Amino acid sequence: MKLDAAEVQEMLAGDPHxxxxxxxxxxxxDTGHIAGAGCMPVEDICDCLYDEALxxxxxxxxxxxxxxxxxxxxxxxxxxxETGEKSAQAVQHMEALGYVNVYDAGGLIDWPFDVVTTDEExxxxxxxxxxxxxAQETAPAASGCACGHDHDHGDSCCC
Numbered sequence: 001m002k003l004d005a006a007e008v009q010e011m012l013a014g015d016p017h018x019x020x021x022x023x024x025x026x027x028x029x030d031t032g033h034i035a036g037a038g039c040m041p042v043e044d045i046c047d048c049l050y051d052e053a054l055x056x057x058x059x060x061x062x063x064x065x066x067x068x069x070x071x072x073x074x075x076x077x078x079x080x081x082e083t084g085e086k087s088a089q090a091v092q093h094m095e096a097l098g099y100v101n102v103y104d105a106g107g108l109i110d111w112p113f114d115v116v117t118t119d120e121e122x123x124x125x126x127x128x129x130x131x132x133x134x135a136q137e138t139a140p141a142a143s144g145c146a147c148g149h150d151h152d153h154g155d156s157c158c159c
Contacts, residue, residue, distance in 0.1 A: 001103050002088075005112055008078055008105045012036060017068055018076045019059065020105075023090045028082065030118040034111065038062030042086040051097045080105035 003011075011018050012034075020037040022029045029039040040058035048054045055070050059077070063070040077099065079087040084106035091104040108115065 003078065003103050003105050005105070005110060008034075008080075009113060011076070011078065015076060016066075018078060019063055019066070019068075019070070021059070021062060021077060021079050023079050023081045023086050032108070032115040032117055034080065034108075035114070035116045035121070036066070037080075038065060042081065042090045045090045046093045048093075048097070051094075051099065054094065054097065075101060077102045078105050079103070080111075081107055083107040083109055 008020075012020065020034060022033045022037045022039045023042040023045060024039070025041050026039055029037075033039070038058070038061070040062065044057050045054060048057055059070050063075070068075075077094070079090050079094075079102065081087040081090075084104065087104045087106065091102050094102045
């Protein structure tokens with residue numbers, strides 16, 4: 001089934017268990033992809049002769065990076081490429097292997113929303129990790145106070 005960009009954007013916002021897969025090469029993916037997408041080239045998908053091989057070859061890793069586990073019959077998988085040709089081919093192959101919730105989002109050439117590079121995603125992840133570490137290091141000691149001040153007024157703080 002073919003989805004348009006607005007449907008994909010809605011799914012991205014509303015379905016935390018959706019798996020978004022860019023089926024272009026790693027190099028193409030690195031230069032610009034939809035935020036939150038994983039990469040599994042169409043050649044890797046179409047070389048697989050059964051559904052477990054797809055999971056082992058890359059879908060499990062993409063799902064795990066999103067904090068989820070892949071369920072062949074329940075996970076919604078949305079594929080895209082540059083023009084829509086490779087994603088259509090990959091969807092057709094996955095359906096032949098028994099996947100029922102796999103969709104074609106077409107090509108990035110029709111994607112009206114922002115894309116990110118792998119370097120940008122890494123920089124954001126590093127900044128988030130650094131700010132989380134700083135927040136953890138500078139967090140006040142537990143004093144029973146929700147405001148974090150070191151004074152003894154329990155949970156009834158008015159700070």
